[in-house]
Amino acid sequence: MQGATAKAERARDAARVLLASTDEARRDALHAVADALLAAEPDLRAANARDLEAARADGLAAPLLGRLEFSPAKLRTVVDGLRQVADGDDPVGRTLRETDLDDGLRLWQVTAPLGVVACIFESRPDVCVQIPALTLRSANAVLLKGGREAAHTNQALVDTIRAALEGTRVPPDAVQLLEDRSEVTELLALDHLVDLVVPRGGNELVRYVQDHTRIPVLGHAAGICHVYVDAAADLEKAEAIVRDAKLDSPTACNAVETVLVHAAHLDWLPGLLERLRAAGVTVHADDADWDTEYGAPELNVRLVASLDEALAHVARHGSGHTDAIVTEDRDAMRRFVAGVDAAGVFVNASTRFADGYRYGLGAEVGISTGKVHARGPVGLDGLLTTRWVLVGDGHTVAPYHKAGFRHVHHAPDPDALRRTLHSWETPHARP
Amino acid sequence: MQGATAKAERARDAARVLLASTDEARRDALHAVADALLAAEPDLRAANARDLEAARADGLAAPLLGRLEFSPAKLRTVVDGLRQVADGDDPVGRTLRETDLDDGLRLWQVTAPLGVVACIFESRPDVCVQIPALTLRSANAVLLKGGREAAHTNQALVDTIRAALEGTRVPPDAVQLLEDRSEVTELLALDHLVDLVVPRGGNELVRYVQDHTRIPVLGHAAGICHVYVDAAADLEKAEAIVRDAKLDSPTACNAVETVLVHAAHLDWLPGLLERLRAAGVTVHADDADWDTEYGAPELNVRLVASLDEALAHVARHGSGHTDAIVTEDRDAMRRFVAGVDAAGVFVNASTRFADGYRYGLGAEVGISTGKVHARGPVGLDGLLTTRWVLVGDGHTVAPYHKAGFRHVHHAPDPDALRRTLHSWETPHARP
Numbered sequence: 001m002q003g004a005t006a007k008a009e010r011a012r013d014a015a016r017v018l019l020a021s022t023d024e025a026r027r028d029a030l031h032a033v034a035d036a037l038l039a040a041e042p043d044l045r046a047a048n049a050r051d052l053e054a055a056r057a058d059g060l061a062a063p064l065l066g067r068l069e070f071s072p073a074k075l076r077t078v079v080d081g082l083r084q085v086a087d088g089d090d091p092v093g094r095t096l097r098e099t100d101l102d103d104g105l106r107l108w109q110v111t112a113p114l115g116v117v118a119c120i121f122e123s124r125p126d127v128c129v130q131i132p133a134l135t136l137r138s139a140n141a142v143l144l145k146g147g148r149e150a151a152h153t154n155q156a157l158v159d160t161i162r163a164a165l166e167g168t169r170v171p172p173d174a175v176q177l178l179e180d181r182s183e184v185t186e187l188l189a190l191d192h193l194v195d196l197v198v199p200r201g202g203n204e205l206v207r208y209v210q211d212h213t214r215i216p217v218l219g220h221a222a223g224i225c226h227v228y229v230d231a232a233a234d235l236e237k238a239e240a241i242v243r244d245a246k247l248d249s250p251t252a253c254n255a256v257e258t259v260l261v262h263a264a265h266l267d268w269l270p271g272l273l274e275r276l277r278a279a280g281v282t283v284h285a286d287d288a289d290w291d292t293e294y295g296a297p298e299l300n301v302r303l304v305a306s307l308d309e310a311l312a313h314v315a316r317h318g319s320g321h322t323d324a325i326v327t328e329d330r331d332a333m334r335r336f337v338a339g340v341d342a343a344g345v346f347v348n349a350s351t352r353f354a355d356g357y358r359y360g361l362g363a364e365v366g367i368s369t370g371k372v373h374a375r376g377p378v379g380l381d382g383l384l385t386t387r388w389v390l391v392g393d394g395h396t397v398a399p400y401h402k403a404g405f406r407h408v409h410h411a412p413d414p415d416a417l418r419r420t421l422h423s424w425e426t427p428h429a430r431p
Numbered sequence: 432m433q434g435a436t437a438k439a440e441r442a443r444d445a446a447r448v449l450l451a452s453t454d455e456a457r458r459d460a461l462h463a464v465a466d467a468l469l470a471a472e473p474d475l476r477a478a479n480a481r482d483l484e485a486a487r488a489d490g491l492a493a494p495l496l497g498r499l500e501f502s503p504a505k506l507r508t509v510v511d512g513l514r515q516v517a518d519g520d521d522p523v524g525r526t527l528r529e530t531d532l533d534d535g536l537r538l539w540q541v542t543a544p545l546g547v548v549a550c551i552f553e554s555r556p557d558v559c560v561q562i563p564a565l566t567l568r569s570a571n572a573v574l575l576k577g578g579r580e581a582a583h584t585n586q587a588l589v590d591t592i593r594a595a596l597e598g599t600r601v602p603p604d605a606v607q608l609l610e611d612r613s614e615v616t617e618l619l620a621l622d623h624l625v626d627l628v629v630p631r632g633g634n635e636l637v638r639y640v641q642d643h644t645r646i647p648v649l650g651h652a653a654g655i656c657h658v659y660v661d662a663a664a665d666l667e668k669a670e671a672i673v674r675d676a677k678l679d680s681p682t683a684c685n686a687v688e689t690v691l692v693h694a695a696h697l698d699w700l701p702g703l704l705e706r707l708r709a710a711g712v713t714v715h716a717d718d719a720d721w722d723t724e725y726g727a728p729e730l731n732v733r734l735v736a737s738l739d740e741a742l743a744h745v746a747r748h749g750s751g752h753t754d755a756i757v758t759e760d761r762d763a764m765r766r767f768v769a770g771v772d773a774a775g776v777f778v779n780a781s782t783r784f785a786d787g788y789r790y791g792l793g794a795e796v797g798i799s800t801g802k803v804h805a806r807g808p809v810g811l812d813g814l815l816t817t818r819w820v821l822v823g824d825g826h827t828v829a830p831y832h833k834a835g836f837r838h839v840h841h842a843p844d845p846d847a848l849r850r851t852l853h854s855w856e857t858p859h860a861r862p
Contacts, residue, residue, distance in 0.1 A: 016746055020769040099791045105780065107790060114802050115772065195802050216647075216803040237825030244827030315447055326825075330855035337820055337852060338451040341546065349536065349823030358828065359538060359819065360530045360838030371545050371626050371816040372647040373803040385802040388790065389768055392780030394668030394757075396675030397789065407791030421768060424761035 004143070004186035007176045008193040011116045011141040014173040018139040019113060021169060023090035026136055029170035030086035033136075034079045036164035037129065040156070041075060047156035048125070055149050070125045070153050078129040085133045085363055091380045092139045095416040100408040102400075105392040108417040112387040113139035114195040118187055120145045120209060122201035125153040131198075132161055132175045134363055138383040143187065143194070145178040147201075188213035196383070198366050203293070218382055220369040222319035223253030224293050225351040228310040228336070230327035231264040237348060238326040239272060244350040245324070246281060250297045253367065254322055254344075254354040257293055258300040260310045266303070273301065290317040307332055311339045318342055320369050322354040322376075343369060343376035389417060435574070435617035438607045439624040442547045442572040445604040449570040450544060452600060454521035457567055460601035461517035464567075465510045467595035468560065471587070472506060478587035479556070486580050501556045501584050509560040516564045516794055522811045523570045526847040531839040533831075536823040539848040543818040544570035545626040549618055551576045551640060553632035556584040562629075563592055563606045565794055569814040574618065574625070576609040578632075619644035627814070629797050634724070649813055651800040653750035654684030655724050656782040659741040659767070661758035662695040668779060669757040670703060675781040676755070677712060681728045684798065685753055685775075685785040688724055689731040691741045697734070704732065721748040738763055742770045749773055751800050753785040753807075774800060774807035820848060 018026070037044070048070040055068055097109040117140045121127040128146060135142035146154040154177060162172040178184060187194065191214040199209040199219045206219040227245055229238040245256035261269055273283050282298040289300050290313070304310045314323050322344030325336040333347045344354040354377060356364025361379030368374045374382040410416070449457070468475070479501040486499055528540040548571045552558040559577055566573040577585040585608060593603040609615060618625065622645040630640040630650045637650040658676055660669045676687035692700055704714050713729040720731050721744070735741045745754050753775030756767040764778045775785040785808060787795025792810030799805045805813040841847070 016770070016772070019772055020766070101784070101789065101791065105784075109807075112772070216801075234825065240825060240827050244829055248827070248829050333822070334852050334855040335451070339447070341447070341450050341543070342818065344819045344821065346820075347822040349821050349826045350828050352828040353532070353536075353821055353823075353826070354819070358532065358831070358836060360532065360836065360840065370647075375816050376540075376819045385806050387773065388775045388785070388807045389777075390775065390780050390784055391764070391778040392784075394665065394671055395780045395784070396671050397679055397781050397783040398675055400789070405789060405791065409791065421765050424765040 004178055004183040005190060005193070007143060007178065007183075008116060008187065008190050010173040011143055011176060012193055014171040015113065015115045015139075015141040017171050018136075018141060018174055019115075021139060023092070025169035026090075026139060027086050029165055029168040030082060030133060030136055032168050033132070033161050033164045034082050034086070036160050037075065037079050037082075037157070040160040041072060044070060044075060044153065044156050044160070045072070047152040050152045051150050060149065064123060064149075067124045068149055068153075074126060078126050081363070082129060082133040085137050085380075088137070088362060091137065091384060093418055093421075094414045095418070096386060096412060098410040098412065098416045100410070101390075101405055102395070105390070105395050108389045108420075109386050110389060110417050111384045114383055114385050116141045116143065116194045117196045117198065117383060118143040118145070118194050118215070119198045119200060120184060120205065121147070121199075122205065123147040123149050125150045125157060127200060128154045128157040129161075130363070131365075134365055134380055134383060136170060136174060138380050140383050141174040141176075143176050143178055145184050145187070185212070188215065191215045200366055216373065218366050218368050218370070218374060218378060220253055220319075220321060220367045222293055222369065223255070223321040224257045224291065224317060224319040225254060225321050225354075226258050226260055226310075226314050226318055226323040227256045227351065228260040228304075228307075228314070228323070228325045229262060229265060230307060230310075230325055230329060230332050230336075231262040232329035232332060233262070233265070233326040234328055235265065235268055239275070241324065241326055241348070241350050242272070243276070243279065245352055246276075246299050247279060247297060248350070248352050251295045252352065254351050255295075256299060256324075256351050258290060258302060258313075258317065260302050260304050260313055262307075262310075263303050263305050269301070269303070293319075307335060311336070314340055314342075320371075321367075322346060322351045324349060324351050343367075391420075435609055435614040436621060436624070438574060438609065438614075439547060439618065439621050441604040442574055442607060443624055445602040446544065446546045446570075446572040448602050449567075449572060449605055450546075452570060454523070456600035457521075457570060458517050460596055460599035461513060461564060461567055463599050464563070464592050464595045465513050465517070467591050468506065468510050468513075468588070471591040472503060475501060475506060475584065475587050475591070476503070478583040481583045482581050491580065495554060495580075498555050499580055499584075505557060509557050512794070513560060513564040516568050516811075519568070519793060522568065522815060524849055524852075525845045526849070527817060527843060529841040529843065529847045531841070532821075532836055533826070536821070536826045539820045539851075540817050541820060541848050542815045545814055545816050547572045547574065547625045548627045548629065548814060549574040549576070549625050549646070550629045550631060551615060551636065552578070552630075553636065554578040554580045556581045556588060558631060559585045559588040560592075561794070562796075565796055565811055565814060567601060567605060569811050571626075571814055572605040572607075574607050574609055576615050576618070616643070619646065622646045631797055647804065649797050649799050649801070649805060649809060651684055651750075651752060651798045653724055653800065654686070654752040655688045655722065655748060655750040656685060656752050656785075657689050657691060657741075657745050657749055657754040658687050658782065659691040659735075659738075659745070659754070659756045660693060660696060661738060661741075661756055661760060661763050661767075662693040663760035663763060664693070664696070664757040665759055666696065666699055670706070672755065672757055672779070672781050673703070674707070674710065676783055677707075677730050678710060678728060679781070679783050682726045683783065685782050686726075687730060687755075687782050689721060689733060689744075689748065691733050691735050691744055693738075693741075694734050694736050700732070700734070724750075738766060742767070745771055745773075751802075752798075753777060753782045755780060755782050774798075822851070
């Protein structure tokens with residue numbers, strides 16, 4: 001077996017090649033991977049059957065078996081997603097800022113890959129295709145570690161991807177699989193080789209990763225979301241939103257845990273609770289529970305005397321994931337939006353909308369409750385950093401100590417530096 | 432004495448007030464601070480005189496005394512800078528992305544303050560004004576810890592700032608001073624209260640902070656910058672750039688440490704080295720030194736056989752700060768820009784340009800060699816995160832499981848959400 005360090009070193013070499021790769025090279029590689037995955041369907045099914053058989057023998061629950069199954073329909077879905085990512089605009093080398101520092105001295109800030117990304121995920125093998133699609137598109141190398149239940153499926157997927165890359169300008173070591181838990185432990189110490197870790201799975205996994213590494217972590221450890229039913233709420237909307245926010249997917253991180261109800265609705269509350277209970281929801285109202293994430297059809301209800309009391313509760317007990325107000329009062333909307341420090345601040349909408357696909361980000365890397373680098377649902381942007389490119393003609397700083405700069409900022413054009421680099425490819429066409 | 436934890440808790444309360452504060456409130460507060468600092472000139476001079484006296488008694492070197500001195504001219508300069516920051520556009524609440532998820536369901540991604548920022552800096556008391564200017568403008572609270580040499584000056588500055596804030600809508604606890612080293616140790620453990628630490632000072636300080644906290648750190652621990660003199664270099668430009676990059680400020684992090692010279696210039700090299708030595712530069716050429724940051728008029732010189740060998744050297748020994756190529760060959764420029772993974776990638780320009788003021792960022796928070804959140808010289812943007820604001824009319828996700836979304840992305844307009852929030856302030860003017 002090869003250790004995580006050797007794999008990470010080869011990933012870093014692959015990242016160097018990717019850094020200098022063209023849009024076309026990465027796009028072609030992704031389509032080659034898509035073709036190879038479709039061609040490998042029988043092998044992938046056989047590998048998945050072995051995982052499913054072992055899981056049934058272990059008595060895995062039906063919902064988990066469903067997540068583990070990698071059917072031909074799922075394969076087609078992930079391959080479609082992969083081709084969409086391939087055909088989207090190149091996220092790398094996009095100009096964010098363009099400034100002339102002086103005549104003939106131009107500065108661009110452009111998007112750039114992070115380098116080596118690690119993704120640790122639980123049972124869904126789909127992630128083994130989705131994440132490489134995103135990392136390759138953004139010119140990053142990736143180290144994957146999936147759940148033990150899906151070991152054969154994941155291995156077959158990564159083998160297929162690597163074999164497909166052999167025939168392209170992207171090195172196969174841009175996608176590698178870690179094989180056991182000891183490799184994860186080893187990986188988490190490699191902060192000189194790995195630029196970002198994305199744990200995708202339950203809170204326990206995310207907290208473990210956060211507590212055991214100095215590598216930046218993109219993930220969400222807790223989702224204590226609130227719905228505040230304001231004095232001026234439309235109670236029909238409020239009830240629909242509370243039901244959706246809890247029952248659409250009670251285990252999701254964007255499900256509501258605590259409903260704060262303005263005291264003006266004291267008479268409405270018993271009916272709401274009765275209907276929630278009839279729908280299978282257990283209701284709590286204990287001060288000790290305000291920091292509990294149930295991940296189940298359970299929720300807290302608390303009466304508050306004012307919007308300010310609701311804001312104070314959210315500031316104290318929220319996890320900064322997503323909090324919503326239900327109200328018809330525009331000033332209450334404004335104060336809630338101004339006052340809540342969370343990745344998602346919603347007005348008259350279910351907290352369940354907090355999701356990269358629903359936000360229209362195209363592809364989701366993960367959801368971050370951290371504040372630096374990325375916050376909330378994260379698309380391809382979460383896999384990017386920037387570089388500053390400065391082009392002069394022998395410029396030194398000494399003359400500017402007296403004269404100063406006369407900065408000319410240009411309106412951002414995503415293709416500004418790309419055009420310049422392209423012009424450099426054809427020097428003979430220039431005068 | 433109050434501990435860092437109590438101060439950080441009060442800073443978090445102040446951050447909540449700042450989060451909901453208006454542009455005008457923060458702008459007015461900054462001008463009140465500027466007025467108060469000018470009015471306090473005699474007190475500030477007296478405090479600074481005490482620090483200077485103690486420093487002279489301790490035998491502090493002249494350049495350090497110069498940095499420690501807070502003259503009336505310096506006061507006017509920092510107050511001018513503060514007023515410029517105050518009068519700039521509001522960095523908070525700027526719309527970065529605007530998407531309709533459906534009729535009447537609109538999503539904005541907007542800039543938002545981080546919350547509580549800590550800044551640990553060395554002897555220059557100017558930082559005690561510059562950093563609060565940036566944090567208040569960006570609606571963050573700040574905890575400051577300055578060097579012991581400047582203790583009286585820093586205390587007088589922070590006292591003046593806090594007293595000025597008393598009469599404004601910004602709470603004085605938005606700016607607080609930590610008093611001794613034990614408070615720094617305490618602070619670094621407060622990752623639940625502090626959102627970002629900015630160490631401004633030597634490598635030792637930055638490394639200490641990075642090694643002792645789980646709070647995200649914005650800083651640069653090493654600056655091993657390269658100048659590669661390509662086969663197609665104009666040697667006059669090359670020599671001017673090397674001299675500037677080393678001698679303009681040998682202790683700066685953006686000074687060059689290693690000059691890579693293409694073997695085509697073997698004949699030129701002895702003359703260059705002679706002239707560098709005559710200018711007081713010590714030249715090294717030992718394999719063991721490639722990872723050394725001199726912070727002094729010393730540098731390494733290495734001959735390389737090709738651009739690829741130069742790229743490999745930079746990939747192995749660079750610290751990802753700033754690397755430059757000198758060449759007239761456009762294809763070499765293109766390959767260098769494509770292939771170097773650093774915050775700054777320069778063509779025919781001195782590495783000394785890597786600086787927030789020179790880049791035209793308006794104000795510099797620090798320089799980051801990390802890749803996540805911010806990279807290279809960092810302006811006000813480094814003190815910001817984002818929030819996602821979603822406004823519906825009772826929308827739930829359940830209906831979209833079948834119907835899907837039809838996302839409509841709008842061209843980014845920085846004021847999009849601000850206008851909406853403003854319209855909510857005047858409900859009676861609406862039908």
